[in-house]
Amino acid sequence: MSTPVHNPADALLLIAPSCPHCQSVLHALSDLVKSGDIGRLEVVNIAVHPETAQEVGTRSVPWMRIGNYELNGSYSTGELKSWAEKAATGAPAGEYIRELLEQQQLDQAIAYIEEYPDSLPQLLDMMQDEEDSLSVKFGLGAIFEALAGSDLLKTLVPELGKLATHDKANLRGDAAYYLGLSSAPEAARWLKPLLDDPQDDVREIAAEALDMLGQP
Structure with a gap:
């Protein structure tokens, strides 16, 4: 027993x-x-x-x-x-959110985050986990897109800004995209330096994100 x-x-x-x-x-x-x-x-x-x-x-x-x-x-x-x-x-709530995304239960993952907003920072840790499956990686993007313009996503802007300076280009690009989705004017301070990023795709994402913020 x-x-x-x-x-x-x-x-x-x-x-x-x-x-x-x-x-x-x-x-x-x-x-x-x-x-x-x-x-x-x-x-x-x-x-x-x-x-x-x-x-x-x-x-x-x-x-x-x-x-x-x-x-x-x-x-x-x-x-x-x-x-x-x-x-x-x-x-950690991230384990549960990861399980939902593995099972392709995106709506349930979004509902959980909205009900328990303290779980939102777990998404940032998941972004940096290179061992996650494609289901989880695509699911994370879908969650951020579902939260676009929300107060919840705006609370993550400072932490996303830190990720925008990461040494890995894929994380800088993801962070730039999510900063654009935030609709927060203050996100521009982290996006503008990325216009000079050594990676072409990061520069392109940053420019598109600034357009989303109304700052071409």
């Missing part, structure tokens, strides 16, 4: 009679309740209560919420135990 985690998170599981993976996920979560890794498990059959699926915004099952983490699809007992531990200990 595993050692119970500190302050175990509660879980909500949505299932349906025709779901091929729901039984295995239900069994796994039940085992985690028995072991103390999850404090309480609520199970809802959406064939009986379709309004619950509407409330959480899902059309597919198995869908589960463990603490603040929402997961969709088939997961093993070990994977669910890991997420239960992360939910209980407050693991």
Whole structure:
């Protein structure tokens, strides 16, 4: 029997009679309740209560919420135990956002960031992780584009400005693009030096970003 985690998170599981993976996920979560890794498990059959699926915004099952983490699809007992531990200990939100992007659940990643804005700086750390998959890299770009012009993205301008001076050209280019998306006038102070960047593509991105800010 595993050692119970500190302050175990509660879980909500949505299932349906025709779901091929729901039984295995239900069994796994039940085992985690028995072991103390999850404090309480609520199970809802959406064939009986379709309004619950509407409330959480899902059309597919198995869908589960463990603490603040929402997961969709088939997961093993070990994977669910890991997420239960992360939910209980407050693991970095970047791990959860990365999981969502790996599963191509972009809308859910954006919704999570909007609900928990303190998780936004995690995107900057993810930008610098060269080992992330293409799904994560493309997903990060899509998140920044979805946040274009928002107050959330404006809060990242100083940190993006620092990345605009990075020694790696790809990070300077990404930072320049996201600074343009911010619509923050102060972003220009970091973009203008990039007009003299040694890399052609970085100079081009910086010029386009300044155009986006209305400063050609």
